[in-house]
Amino acid sequence: MPKLPEMSGVTRRIAQARYKEWDRCDLTYIELAEGTSVAGVLTQSKCPSTEVEWCRKALLGGKARALVVNAGNANAFTGARGMEAVQRILSLASNHLDCCEEEIFVSSTGVIGEPLPKDRAEAGLNAAFMAEPCGWTEAAATIMTTDTFPKMATTRAIIGGKTIHLSGIIKGSGMIAPDMATMLGYVFTDATVDPGLLQDMLNAATAKSFNCITVDSDTSTSDTVLAFATGQHDAPALQSFDDPGADAFQAALNDLCMQLAHLVVRDGEGASKFIEIAVMGAESAESAKRIALSIANSPLVKTAIAGEDANWGRIVMAVGKAGEPADRDKLAIGFGGVTVARDGLVVPDYDEAPVAAHLKGDVIEISVDIGIGNSKATVWTCDLTHGYISINADYRS
Amino acid sequence: MPKLPEMSGVTRRIAQARYKEWDRCDLTYIELAEGTSVAGVLTQSKCPSTEVEWCRKALLGGKARALVVNAGNANAFTGARGMEAVQRILSLASNHLDCCEEEIFVSSTGVIGEPLPKDRAEAGLNAAFMAEPCGWTEAAATIMTTDTFPKMATTRAIIGGKTIHLSGIIKGSGMIAPDMATMLGYVFTDATVDPGLLQDMLNAATAKSFNCITVDSDTSTSDTVLAFATGQHDAPALQSFDDPGADAFQAALNDLCMQLAHLVVRDGEGASKFIEIAVMGAESAESAKRIALSIANSPLVKTAIAGEDANWGRIVMAVGKAGEPADRDKLAIGFGGVTVARDGLVVPDYDEAPVAAHLKGDVIEISVDIGIGNSKATVWTCDLTHGYISINADYRS
Incomplete structure (x- = not known):
């Protein structure tokens, strides 16, 4: 695995919410600088998780302040009871950051059909608020379910003579019954990118990477890829495909998404080739x-x-x-x-x-x-x- | 397995063509009475075998005098060389029976990509012409590749107060690398049924039986189901769905196709349930x-x-x-x-x-x-x- 460089405007913290009977961190809280743009692609499943539905709605705003990822419980097919835990997370995080709920993004991965326990989510998130920031590897490990290794990738692009960074973490393709083959991927960049442009670029990158991999043909209820641009770098802002540096950024984003997608296949269940x-x-x-x-x-x-x-x-x-x-x-x-x-x-x-x-x-x-x-x-x-x-x-x- | 009753107008013979290095019969020759109607459904694969293409053409005539089934070699993806063996079989059988080539139906099942050896096909078919007629079980065993048991089913229907019979044999779903999961099914009846009506009825029966089973989602290049009506029974002839007895015949055909289809699933590769x-x-x-x-x-x-x-x-x-x-x-x-x-x-x-x-x-x-x-x-x-x-x-x- 590559060593990921630090990225301005992306602060990671992890905690033990104990969504399962295990002794590991299973809640990841990533704080994003004010003004961070967000784009996302979500599962086409007709039975999506509550978190997927929330992300779809929140993406309309194009802005993000935090990402919360729960591992060990997919909170899918849990109806109104599943939304209670998500609502608790949204309230807590938006209060903590003094922002709108629509700037908080949430994913969950693991067993289907059991509501995410809202008390554990609340305690876990409060613990994460107080935790010391952690490295990329710890965050990549905390979003895993039955993956066999944490998955990360990084690349860079030059915009207006300035080198900006793109880094990502992803989980997926390892599982134990009855977990689902869920893929969750998160891409971060310190570049300044308009949310609409970021979405168009993420769509293009996804079409040739995440949407071109398959382990077993089974599409998850929770598949999610989110891209966050913190704008903390002094490189020129990207507003449209015609801006100088936009092509370089798109190429770097394509490269990063491809690296992450290939990591999922390499860790495919039982895969030897x-x-x-x-x-x-x-x-x-x-x-x-x-x-x-x-x-x-x-x-x-x-x-x-x-x-x-x-x-x-x-x-x-x-x-x-x-x-x-x-x-x-x-x-x-x-x-x-x-x-x-x-x-x-x-x-x-x-x-x-x-x-x-x-x-x-x-x-x-x-x-x-x-x-x-x-x-x-x-x-x-x-x-x-x-x-x-x-x-x-x-x-x- | 049920014991299949003898059927007038259907004479089975088997022989060793030695399509593989094995000591078993692998060529099945079934002679059908003059005037036998035929209907068929064939794979939708865009890469069908030569035999499938031939059957599709021959079905236009609606009449059959013989069926030849080769086991151990699918003769698929073999181009012009594959057609040579099929042509040899058509010539031999049509000469033997003094009929048109379009009344001879041929199937092959087994390894893909090797042309069916025409000399072995010729020697095997000549041996079959001379062989004593055999039972249904022997024929069902001879069309097997890596099936674990011969598969047969039988039923009956009353048409105009006369009890006619429908019997079928089928193979499929067992295989050893690099054989393909080919399904070959043959249905025989002593009833008199117009070929167009037989085709409509077979289509209806297939939609609810063979087209509703799956072992591994992989569609074969050679899938074939043929229905033969010898007309050797003195029950009234069926010309249309409105004829008395047509509903009973359709119900019996549906039942028979369902029995055969279920046998394939029960012998699915590695299946325990x-x-x-x-x-x-x-x-x-x-x-x-x-x-x-x-x-x-x-x-x-x-x-x-x-x-x-x-x-x-x-x-x-x-x-x-x-x-x-x-x-x-x-x-x-x-x-x-x-x-x-x-x-x-x-x-x-x-x-x-x-x-x-x-x-x-x-x-x-x-x-x-x-x-x-x-x-x-x-x-x-x-x-x-x-x-x-x-x-x-x-x-x-």
Whole structure:
């Protein structure tokens, strides 16, 4: 993991709210400088958590003063009782900071269906107010549920000759029954960015990073990515895509989101391999992405990779089932840069040795040329192993 | 397994084509009486096998004299070389029976990407022509790949006071890497049914049976269901849905297809539980089915059932990700007839004991009431276990 530089306007504190019977910090409180812009992307689930609904509403204001993350309880599917704890957090934090409730952002992750205990939330948050500020690693560790390591990334961009920073923390993809595969990601920058522009930029970055990863095709009720721009740096403010430095900032944001997204896949449940699937020659970018996700979500493809088996027939199957325009007799498939099938059949004198060697590695590259257009997409996933079954079936709640 | 009655006009023979290095019969040749009507449903894959393409074309004629099934090689993604073996089979069988090639139906199942060896197909088919007729069980065993048992079903219907029979054989859902999860199903009846009507009836039966099962969400390149009506019974011919006996025949066909479909799920790769998922209260039947399949294909739901864990939070997740109209606060979920969650939260004083007892059984019933409409759908699946990973990853090709 990289060491994250300190960032002006972002003060982290952690506490033990004891949302579960464990002896670790599980409440993260991050205070943000006045004037911090915020943008966010949230789960498309029709059964979102109370916290997701609140964030969606609060994002309309575009301003943030604090982020509170609860680990160990997702507070999803808890109805009015779930909102009570969120309301308590909003009141406490807005009083503490003398700001509007709409400037307080809240996430929760963990078991579904149990209301977040409001007394524990209150005691935990009060303890966090009094705690000493902590490092990025401690905050990244406190938002974990069954992740196997804290996940952080950092990058920088030059705006008007000034070097601004972007740092992020994320959790996701490890779990024990009955926790959900929730992904929570938080990006911070000391740059000054208008909330509307920050939202547009986050949308663009998300489309090519978080929305291009899959571990098991199951979409969480709580997925949340929030971006905070504290404006504490003296670099010129960004108001629109046309401002000098906006392109550099977007590139850095894309890079950071990609780093964070890849960390989630690398810590995918039971994963032993990181898989990149690049589809080209599709009719449209949307079609390329749908085909790539069809491959990435196929249990047969994922188990083949786990078995280090260059089973390209299963990739044909996954292309075929995607329902997107494709022509079997124009399809080409490669592993690690070696073409194994072309024009609808295996290449002449196919030599499996270099492909088998590639499959023994930790990073597997699959390329598919649909052969009918000029559009492409890349997605990332992990293999499907006994570890996934053990995590999700063997240990009962 | 039921004992299938003999059926006039359906003569089965088997032979060893040795498509793989094994000492078993792997070619099934079923001769059908002159005048047999045929109907079929085939995979929607954009990368179908040569055999699927041939069947689609031959079905236009509506008549059948023979069915040839090759096991051990799917002959999919084999281009022109794959068609050579199919052409050889068509020539041989049509000469043997003095009929058109369009009356010969061919299926193959097994490894993808290797052309079906045409010399073995020819020798095997010639041997089958000379073989003694065999029973239904032998034919059902010969179309298997890695199925763990031969699958058959039978039923009957009364048409104009005459009892006609419907019998079927099917294979699917067991496999060893790199074989594909192909489903091949064949239904036979001695009734006289017009091909167009038979097709309409098969479509209706398929929509509620074969198209409502899933083992692992991976759609095969070779899925095929064919229905043959030999017309050898003296029951009145069926020409339209309005004919006396048509309703009884449709009901019997539905029953037979459902029996066969359930056998595939029961033999799902690594399956330890048979799961029925009933969704009601949805906005439309299509929406109900999409929600039901979202639950049935969720690895998290399937592993929870494998772990005998009444993890209803994962069902909420799967409803939410389906993208269909739903209202979290109207959702109700039950296991084995016991409601565990209602109106967006767990029922008061939830007692897990009866639910836990139900989950220890072999047949798991999940019911979901979306609470916003009057439409429903039921689908069937199996759990996701270590056995699935072992079958598809541990044993390399």
